[in-house]
Amino acid sequence: MERFSSNYDIEGSLGAADPIRFIRGLWEPLSDDRTVFTMYGRNALYLGMKSISLITPKREILLPSYSCGEEIQAAIEAGFIPRFYRVNFMMEVDPKEIEVLVTEATAAVLATHYLGFPLKRIGEIAALCKKEKIYFIEDCAHCCGGSPEGTPLGSYGDISVFSLKKALGIPHGGALVANNQKISLPATAEPPSSATALDFFLFLGFRNGWIKPGFDIRKMLSDTTTEAAFGALHDKVGGYGLGLSRLAKAMIESADVKSLAIARNDNYKRYLRIFEKAKPNRIKAMFTEIDTDACPLFFPIVVDDSERKHRLLIENKICISQPFWSHWHPACDPAAYPEANELKRRLMVLPVTHRISDTQIMRLIEFVENSDS
Ligand SMILES: Cc1ncc(COP(=O)(O)O)c(C=O)c1O
Secondary structure (H helix, E strand, O other), rough: OOOHHHOOOOHHHHHOOOOOOOHHHHOOOOOOOOEEEOOOOOHHHHHHHHHHHHOOOOOOHHHHHOOOOHHHHHHHOOOEEEEEEEOOOOOOOOOHHOOOOOOOOEEEEEHHHEHOOOOOOOOHHHHHHHHOOOOOEEOOOOOOOOHHOOOOOOOOOOOOEEHHHHHHHOOOOEEEOOOOOOOOOOOOOOOOOHHHHHHHHHHEEEEEHHOOOOOOOHHOOOOOOOOOOOOOOOHHHHHEEEEEHHHHHHHHHHHHHHEEEEHHHHHHHHHHHHHHHHOOOOOEEEOOOOOOOOOOOOEEEEEOHHHHHHHHHHOOOOOOOOEEOOOOOOOOOOHOHHHHHHHHHHEEEEEEEOOHHHHHHHHHHHHHHHHOO
């Protein structure tokens, strides 16, 4: 690995890639000049939070109890003390749950558009933050465009963050949008080829099935990344400070974002029809409706125990689903948030970013429906 990553200068070989043109095909607000492109969504979170920490002495941040963990780690590393608000089993947030936690020390609130579905009460949460004079961070890591009620997702927050890796299916990529002019745009460093090449290698491995589900990514990245459950990737060579690679820019430039968004919606509807027809009892579609212009990242399904089902499915070579966010960040106590805990224990997802055949989905449904427990 050492030889591969240090010998092949993938970034240098793409030296002629146009640094600006790649932005043109992206959705609002990413096409805005208040956008900084980063190597990952977590880099955008950290850099945005750090910029906020420089303009307020307040040190508490309110985060959703249902989180992937990277939001929490970025907040801690940016110098904030995380506190958590309730998220219900339908992944919805009541702004009152946030309001009761606001104190003199509250600097910011983060809210997430889970799985790319617009958070229903996002406008009210943004208004609450404005009223309380606290910064609002809109986590759009799962989003790929979308403008419910005419406001592009990512325009509500003082800052918003995106994970282009997820949105566009590329090896890495993130973005920070600083909608609030008071928040300064952070500088980023160009990622070294060692980091870009490793990510590309992993990307190809997963895409082509050379790497099997459950593979420990951090082990593979050990040339450039220290082992930790959460936090920056490639932290030995720049971590949270890394900007977008030339490789990712070249891939974004050739992406057909509109078609990707349509395919996500179409796949979601097709999976839903399969579930409606099969009417299973032990594996259920979480949301039974989808807006015509919604652009989800995943099709969420509810089972009794996602980790156990996943192991059984893999043993039986049914490798299309994955448990979603089953791990807790140590800063958040599962016992205090039973609904988030239930979500962490029971949710699995099917990707809608690429096509899974009807037959494969039926195999999954039949397997879970007929499994012993
Ligand atoms: C809600 C949310 N925010 C932020 C991130 C960070 O994105 P990335 O994996 O691109 O660092 C993730 C994924 O890890 C996420 O699920």
